Amino acid sequence: MIDTKQKILDAAEQLIGDQGYAATSLRQVIAAAGVNLAAIHYHFGSKDELLHELLVRKAGPVNEKRVELLERYAAEADGAPLPIEKVLDAFFAPMVETADANPQFVRVMGRIVVEGLLPAVVQRSFQPMFSRFVTALRRAVPHISEEEFQWRIHFMTGVIAHTLCGVPGGNFQERIDRLIRFLAGGFHAPGVRGAER
Amino acid sequence: MIDTKQKILDAAEQLIGDQGYAATSLRQVIAAAGVNLAAIHYHFGSKDELLHELLVRKAGPVNEKRVELLERYAAEADGAPLPIEKVLDAFFAPMVETADANPQFVRVMGRIVVEGLLPAVVQRSFQPMFSRFVTALRRAVPHISEEEFQWRIHFMTGVIAHTLCGVPGGNFQERIDRLIRFLAGGFHAPGVRGAER
DNA sequence: GTCTATACTGAGATAGAC
C-alpha cells in the first residue's frame, strides 16, 4: 500500500498527542496503524525522523500563515513598529485555526515542547519563521537591553511550551488571549530595577 | 558499604543534570557510582523512586527556607499584601543560595520540569510550600479574575521550568532578577482586553 | 541487612528473504 506512510503518521499523531513522544512505542504505533514494525524504519528511518516528518507536514502551512500575517500587519502599520500584542497575534492566530481543525496536532506540539524536543525541531524547520518574529518583537520593545531581550524571548518560549500542552478542554482562543496578555505584560516590564509596581 | 546509597544519589544527580532523566540509564548510574545494578532497586525500589528521593533530599531544605522567608516578609509587611516581586524573591532567593553551593541540583530540577515530571513531584512533596506562595501571589494581584489568575500561575510554572534548565553558565542571580521582572510584568497585566499598550 | 549474579520483558534498530 502507498498509504502505509500516511497510516503510520496518523496513528503516531494520535498516540503521541495522547501519551507523549517518549511514552509512545513504535510497537503501539504499528498496532494502531495495522502495519509492520520494519515499515516505520523503511519509510522514516527512525522514531525521531517519524516525529520530525509529522511536525513539518502539519506545522509547515501554519508557519507560512504566520509569516504572511506578520507581513500584512507590518504593511498596515506602514513602517511603524508593531505592538507586542499584534506580533503575538500573528504568531498564535494561525495556530488557533489549526487547533479548531486539528486539535490533536496542537497537543503533539505541546508534548514536543514539554519533552524538550523543540530546540532540535526549531533548528531544523522553524528557524526562518522564528527569526522574523524575534525581529518584530525587538522593534516592539526598544526600551530594554539586548541581553534582557534575549532572556525574555527565552522566557516566552517556556510559557508557550507549557501552555500548549495544557488540558485540551476549554476555549483555546481564550487561553491564547490570556497568554498574550501575560506575555505582553512581561515584555513591557522595565529593563532594570526601579519603578516597577 | 553504608554509603552505597549516597554514591548512587551523587552519581544520579550528576548524570541526570547533564543528560536529563529519561536519557540517563540506571546502568550509567551504577557504572559511575561503582555499585551493582540491583543495589538501586534494593535501596530505592525503582528509577522513579530514586529520582524522588534525590529531589526531596535536596529540595526539602530549600522549600523550608522559602516558606520561612515568605513568612518573614509577611510579618514585616504587617498584614498588607506583599508585592509580587517580594513573593517571587522569597521563592527564588533560597534557590540562588543553593545554586551557588550546588549548581548541579538546580539543573536536575530544570530537567525534571522540562521533562514534565514536576506535577508528580509537586503533588508528593512541594504541595504545602507551593500553596502558600499561590496564596501570597493571589493577594498581590486582586485585580484579575480567579480563572485568569490560575492561568498566570500556569504560565509562571512554564517560565520557571524553562529558565532553570538553561545554560548553567552566566550569573544565576542576574538571571533570576530578569525572570522576576518578566513575571511581575505578566502578573501586573490587565485582566481583560482594553487599555494595554 | 547489604549486596551480587543473572534472567525476564519490552524498547528501538537492522539484515536479509520475498
Place this chain on the structure above:
DNA sequence: GTCTATCTCAGTATAGAC
C-alpha cells in the same frame, strides 16, 4: 515495499551469597 527474525540495551525482578 513489506515482513520475519534477530540484535542491543533499557528497566525490572528474584535467588542467593555474605
